[in-house]
Amino acid sequence: MASTAEAVREQTPPQPPPVGGGGPGKPRRRRSLPTPYLLIAPALVILTLVLVWPVVQMVWNSLHDYTVRNLLPNAPAPEWNGFAHYRRLLSDPEFWTILRNTVVVCVLMVGTTMVLGTLIGILLHKLPRWFSMVVSVGMMLAWATPAISASLVFRWLFLPERGLVNVALDRLPDWLVGGGWLNYNWFLEPLSLFSVLIAVIVWQSFPFIAVSVLAGLKSIPHELYEAARVDGAGGWRAFWNVTFPMLRPLFALLMVLQIIWDLRVFTQLYILANSFQNKSVYLLSYYIYQQGFSSSPANYGMGSAIAVVMTVMILAVTAYYLRIMIRQGETR
Amino acid sequence: MTATATAASAPPRRRRRAPAGVLLRRAGLYAAGAAVFLFSVFPVYWMVATAFKPVGEIFSKNTRLFPETLTLEHFDRVLNDELIPGVNFWEFLVNSLIVTLGSVAAGAVLSLLAAVAVARFRFRMRGAFIILLMVIQMVPAEALIISIFINFRRFQDASGLQMLGNLSGILIVYTAVALPITIMMLRGFVASVPRELEEAAAIDGASPWTVFWRILMPLVAPGLVAASIFAFITAWNEFIVALTFLGRSTEEYTLPLSLSYYFGRFGTEWGAIMAASTLLTLPVMAFFLFVQRRMVSGLTMGAVKG
Known part of the structure; x- marks a missing residue:
């Protein structure tokens, strides 16, 4: 869901006009005044307590034997266990399968979303204005649908016996798609469940990419394409020689955001898998939740160790994002 | 050829x-x-x-x-039937409204203050604060959920204030989660208000408070609306934190969690699930189309910075 909302943010900030060249960094009052500190203090306090401190805690938890029993009144403090959780994870083939699935599913989601979104962005650019508006409004509906509603609809669409997709596949001739679709259960096997999961995610995320790419295309001077055409470039070459280089920073930013949003997918999987019984369809975020709240006893230490792995992956991508933002002067 | x-x-x-x-x-x-x-x-x-x-x-x-x-039978069922004794859709709606509106209001105040600091002052921690916001924005709640839960649980045990199993805990988390993005959004809006305007007012003898209310606020208001809508949508749709914090306190459930009632007991009621999903989706779509129309014009500049 975050993708919807954070996507809004992407579009929202109107470019702050460069203030007098000095930027907002220009001193306005004497430096000794505590005003700015007072202004950020409330936000900083709540952010630190609710979101920053848990990062530290997460690392600490992952290095201790920490279960729900340690939360009982008068329970002993969690005990240091060295790197036992990590050692167990690294030697556990199930964890490696889940990690591999997370990466593969994320790559497929990001790849499909980026390619589809870009193609549709280009398509919107070529369509007449009114038609492009109509298609955009349709895309907004997909974009705005809450993750939980979207997941429920897809579950309903792919339901054995009554789901529209199953019924439609069943009615198609057998020589084309094979038989037995009506009772096919998409939600049991990793391959079919992840296919539905990827479909939900792509359906919800491509509008953001398409609209952003469309905006990018509008910013490219038309002359560049005419020059390319004079030089004999077709659509394909024009894309790789004009569009892509011009929009490279935009593509990098979109890709990073998409990777981060898709790595953390939880709600959709929770609705589609519908239980924690089938370990073969876990993704990392699902595994964290299962360890922390659905195993007995709840194993906070192990859940935190998995969370550390996921956070490290996300921070690696975030580092790249920060580099882009710093280059664009966003932190100044 | x-x-x-x-x-x-x-x-x-x-x-x-x-x-x-x-x-x-x-x-x-x-x-x-x-x-x-x-x-x-x-x-x-x-x-x-x-x-x-x-x-x-x-x-x-x-x-x-x-x-x-x-x-309309499914809508009738969703709107009027009690899912657990004494609790129906309207109670869940009120729960959802309390957490969303509460966190939006708190977030608006906190992020406006911080945005003014970041856009208008130069101070030693400024760069670090901005980078902190960008990093926090990326670290997913899904990874932190265990630690966040334990912290609230420990705080609850130590202070006697109930944080889990009622709306106060998730209200605080939602406020914090939306902050980094709303601060960054508002920062752009505050920075785009010409400084000269404020200085002119100050020269005319306006107090900083008057400058804030009479000059800055009216100009930043559209940004505040956009940021608040963003925060509203995030909180309205949120699932994993509510699931973790509310646990078995079913009468405190927010709307997304309440959908789980239509699975189970009477078989899966797909009609009711789709009716409830539609009701859950409506406000988001309304807000989204509203924001979108205003955003499309500023989009080219916002998304493409090269």
Whole structure:
């Protein structure tokens, strides 16, 4: 869901006009005044307590034997266990399968979303204005649908016996798609469940990419394409020689955001898998939740160790994002 | 080959009537556009269509794209039936409204203050604060959920203030989660208000407070609305934190969690699930279309910075 909302943010900030060249960094009052500190203090306090401190805690938890029993009144403090959780994870083939699935599913989601979104962005650019508006409004509906509603609809669409997709596949001739679709259960096997999961995610995320790419295309001077055409470039070459280089920073930013949003997918999987019984369809975020709240006893230490792995992956991508933002002067 | 050669060598005059190839290409573009439209809209249509279908039709093996008869029975069930004794849709709606509006209001105040600091002052921690915001924005709640839960649990045990199993805990978390993005959004809006305007008012003898309310606020208000809508949508849709914090306190459930009631006991009630999903989706769509219309104009500048 975050993708919807954070996507809004992407579009929202109107470019702050460069203030007098000095930027907002220009001193306005004497430096000794505590005003700015007072202004950020409330936000900083709540952010630190609710979101920053848990990062530290997460690392600490992952290095201790920490279960729900340690939360009982008068329970002993969690005990240091060295790197036992990590050692167990690294030697556990199930964890490696889940990690591999997370990466593969994320790559497929990001790849499909980026390619589809870009193609549709280009398509919107070529369509007449009114038609492009109509298609955009349709895309907004997909974009705005809450993750939980979207997941429920897809579950309903792919339901054995009554789901529209199953019924439609069943009615198609057998020589084309094979038989037995009506009772096919998409939600049991990793391959079919992840296919539905990827479909939900792509359906919800491509509008953001398409609209952003469309905006990018509008910013490219038309002359560049005419020059390319004079030089004999077709659509394909024009894309790789004009569009892509011009929009490279935009593509990098979109890709990073998409990777981060898709790595953390939880709600959709929770609705589609519908239980924690089938370990073969876990993704990392699902595994964290299962360890922390659905195993007995709840194993906070192990859940935190998995969370550390996921956070490290996300921070690696975030580092790249920060580099882009710093280059664009966003932190100044 | 010949055709291309002639086309290329022909003088670039305006054509009155497009040749067949161009027409075909245009038809292809329209068809692709229509396909994208259908792909985007269809799941939403299917949700709404199912919500209006009588149970008989939903259960029928003879699935139809368009409902034969329309019924309000599912909406009636969702809106009026008690899911647990004494609690129906309206209680869940009130829960959702308390956490969303509460966190939006708190977030608006906190982020406006911080945004003014970041956009208008230079101070030693400024760069670090901005980078902190960008990093926090990326670290997912899904990874932190265990630690966040334990912290609230420990705080609750130590202070005696109830944080889990009621709305106060998730209200605080939602406020914090939206902050980094709303601060960054508002920062842009505050920075775009010309400093000279404030200075002129200050020279005319306005107090900093008056400058803030009379000059800055009216100009930043659209940004505040956009940031608040963003925060609203995030909190309204949020699932994992609510699931973790509310646990078995079912009467405190927010709307997304309440949907789980239609699974189970009476078999899965797809009509009711789709009706409830539709109701959950409506406010988000309304807000989204509202924001979107304003955003599209500023989008080119916002998304493309090269």
